[in-house]
Amino acid sequence: MVEPLVVRPQGLYCPAGDFYIDPRGRVERALVTHAHSDHARPGHANYLVSETCLPLLKLRLGQEITAEGLPYGEIRRIGGAQVSFHPAGHILGSAQVRVEVGGRVWVVSGDYKPQPDRSCEAFELVKCDVFVSECTFGLPVYQWKEEGIIHQEINQWWSDNAQAGRPSLLFAYSLGKAQRVLRGLDPSIGPVFAHGAVHPFLPVYESSGVRFPKVQKPREGDGDWAGAMIVAPPAVEDAGWTRRFKGAQRGFASGWMAVRGARRRRNLDRGFVLSDHADWAGLLGVIEGTGAEEIKLTHGDGEPLARYLGERGIQASMLGGAPLRTEEE
Ligand SMILES: [Zn+2]
Ligand SMILES: [Zn+2]
Structure with missing residues (x-):
């Protein structure tokens, strides 16, 4: 054959x-x-x-x-x-x-x-x-929960951080995961920002009918980030880019967050098990x-x-x- x-x-x-x-x-x-x-x-x-x-x-x-x-x-x-x-x-x-x-x-x-x-x-x-x-x-x-539950967990975390006057820095890969995370955010909690690597893909998703909240590019230097959600690729996790978000809680959205110890090894405050x-x-x-x-x-x-x-x-x-x-x- x-x-x-x-x-x-x-x-x-x-x-x-x-x-x-x-x-x-x-x-x-x-x-x-x-x-x-x-x-x-x-x-x-x-x-x-x-x-x-x-x-x-x-x-x-x-x-x-x-x-x-x-x-x-x-x-x-x-x-x-x-x-x-x-x-x-x-x-x-x-x-x-x-x-x-x-x-x-x-x-x-x-x-x-x-x-x-x-x-x-x-x-x-x-x-x-x-x-x-x-x-x-x-x-x-490896057993995923329904994505609506994970979006709720992320919004709850963001809301708790906002009430404590802290920014939320959520790492997610720039193509696919970042858009999926942004799609599930509740914009009534606070302003939404995304790293420059995430932005070019957004209009492509929008032209396919995917709706996002208003997503801004973070300005250079200091600002008032309390209550903000910032979505960024894991490549900048340890880079100077994240330094401006003082007091930020750090989270990561990935299937790998289901692995015991993965969150602690990366020094993250929260892991969200969201896999593609x-x-x-x-x-x-x-x-x-x-x-x-x-x-x-x-x-x-x-x-x-x-x-x-x-x-x-x-x-x-x-x-x-x-x-x-x-x-x-
Ligand atoms: Zn692959
Ligand atoms: Zn792939």
């Missing part, structure tokens, strides 16, 4: 269509699942992404790249392969790539989250023979739902998940070579 996709050093390759999915290096044609840096890399000659991913990809890689956006669900013929993108529920524009060659179907999930989220398109379950699944949080201890990836139950539900006979795992240590699936008669293994790491969460 000829498989639609094979593993090459640059990444997953489709011989029938002569393209790669989320490749590294320099290739002629790259299909990219979403605009995070561990998937969307610079240097390729041609990019094909989902329609809503396109403006985000250009913000990340430059307006001059050669890239095309394909609406979700639309089938594109590339050589002997049929290709389509389907919502992955991870960040705005994130897609699972479905590749069909000679009646055999692979789906490459990229990163995904089946739980609903008000900042991006809802995950779509796609039937396939082989499912390439991420497993960033592939252990039973599937939790354990989410992974199992999707994997079973695809009806796939074979699962190939990426992103993280897939051994526990592979063993669990194997005991239930689903063949699962790590996708060729060293495990890939999740860079943004």
